[in-house]
Structure formats: C-alpha cells, structure tokens
Amino acid sequence: MTILKLDAHNEEKEIEFELDYLASLTTSQRFEMMFRKTRELRSLLKRDKPRKTTEVIKRKPD
Numbered sequence: 152m153t154i155l156k157l158d159a160h161n162e163e164k165e166i167e168f169e170l171d172y173l174a175s176l177t178t179s180q181r182f183e184m185m186f187r188k189t190r191e192l193r194s195l196l197k198r199d200k201p202r203k204t205t206e207v208i209k210r211k212p213d
Contacts, residue, residue, distance in 0.1 A: 155168045
C-alpha cells in the first residue's frame, strides 16, 4: 500500500491519490471495503445509545 506524503496541504493531489487507489482495486475489493465500513458503523451505532434529535425552540419576539 502506498502512502501519500505532502509538504503542504493539497486537496487536489489528495483526491487524485484516493481515486487512483480506488481505481486500482478490484470490484470485489471495493465491495469488501464498503461492507467492512458498514459493519463498523453499525457496531458504533449499537455501542452508543441513539441520541435524541435536536429540538427546535421557538422564541417569542420581544
């Protein structure tokens, strides 16, 4: 696996590097990455209790 090392932040080079990496994977490898990430997110959701949604508080005009 190749590692991208830049002296300064360059978003364009980072995106290009990521796309080159993803293009080098087979379809099955990409799906495996996706399924692995899905399992990870699901386990995080199970571990952490679901949080309440934010409430909108309406204030009366002064």
